[in-house]
Amino acid sequence: MSDFRQQRRRPADRYAVQLDLAQGRGVLLRAAGPIALAVAVQSAGNLAFHALVGRLLDPAAYGALGAVLAAMVMLGIPLGALQTAASAHAAAHGAGRATTLRCLRAVALWTLPAGLVTLAGAPLLKSYFHLAGLGEAVPLAPYLVVAALLATARGLLLGDQKVSTVAGSYLAATVVRLGLGVALTVPFGVAGALVATLMGEVAALATAARRLTGRPDPGPGARLRPRAVGGAAVAVTGLFLFSTADLLLARHHLAGTASGAYVAAATVAKTVLALPAAVMSAVFPRLTAARDRPGRARTLRTAVAAVSGPALLGAVVVAAVPGLVLTLLYGDEYAGATTLVRTLALVAGVTSVVTVLTNAALARHSRATWLPWAGAALEVGLIQLWHGSPLVIAACSAAALLPTLIVVAATEIRAWTRRVPAPLDGSHLAEGVPA
Structure with a gap:
């Protein structure tokens, strides 16, 4: 007998299903609300960062900055895969201290070679993007590693239903990036703006990792x-x-x-x-x-x-x-x-x-x-x-x-x-x- 027919024959069960559905929607909306608000703030902060830095730099320098930031944005595809996989992993295994450390260690080992290759290729990036110096190409290498670790940490938090901490990591990144963006762009130009972006990701990673490493696993932990x-x-x-x-x-x-x-x-x-x-x-x-x-x-x-x-x-x-x-x-x-x-x-x-x-x-x-x-x-x-x-x-x-x-x-x-x-x-x- 189908579920639909059973629900028609048993009004009490049908009411329970409707109640569960309403409650489930409430749970999902409460879970999604903080991160949606944080992403909205981050989007506004990104526009503010570009507006501020764009006024502090001349058009040619701002164009160089935009090229490197666009390269950072292109990392969104593999980072999205990391976050999604980590989220599913935490939903299945939990996200205590041991699991977190094993997952972050694995991602660091996967991305460190790519970071070193990017660092070695900084002169080529400088030439291709017409940058003023190596200092404007070098930040892309550590950004790759930090961003990968951050995506993994956020995924583990989401899988463990710690959505508010993820929202806090977005806010931390936005605040640090805006503050350092103004402070470092004036003396260091494009390199300062890129370092501000990198430090925003570091601040977000610190926010996420602090919550993840605070609770022990019931077992030895599971690696991604x-x-x-x-x-x-x-x-x-x-x-x-x-x-x-x-x-x-x-x-x-x-x-x-x-x-x-x-x-x-x-x-x-x-x-x-x-x-x-x-x-x-x-x-x-x-x-x-x-x-x-x-x-x-x-x-x-x-x-x-x-x-x-x-x-x-x-x-x-x-x-x-x-x-x-x-x-x-x-x-x-x-x-x-x-x-x-x-x-x-x-x-x-x-x-x-x-x-x-x-x-x-x-x-x-x-x-x-x-x-x-x-x-x-x-x-x-x-x-x-x-x-x-x-x-x-x-x-x-x-x-x-x-x-x-x-x-x-x-x-x-x-x-x-x-x-x-x-x-x-x-x-x-x-x-x-x-x-």
């Missing part, structure tokens, strides 16, 4: 495996390509003005994914913990509501007043891109559903994490065939999104609604809320 990071990298990279392929190809196929319009519209549209991405990092460990437990379908529904709800709401708001948003951010030159903004905002909002479902596949170690790669390949193929205007490229992006969403939704709904035997001791009833 490269295979787990590789699995997370498949999902993270696939989602990145799926959500940005259109932007990269638009720059290639469109003329200067049309390309600028697409970049502006896509930037506006994809801002609706910033905060939901932060919420997803808090939701993922709960999906991991719930994957083999009764009530997991409720956890998935709650995750979709918590992550995609704000994204879809933001998309609707942007689609309702695209002209106003474009004028405020870019001026009257882009006023003609309102239809493009509308289309891309709605695509971004729906893409958030694919993001949640792909993370659900990752939580249950499914090969369905490859589906965004297939969606990205379809998107690239369509745009290669049809790219006559910005709206045509946006339509190709939407056309690739629809089948990808249908397939990943069908796969995950089937998997997460498959009945799981309840524990004989009835412990799941005592918890009252999904994991």
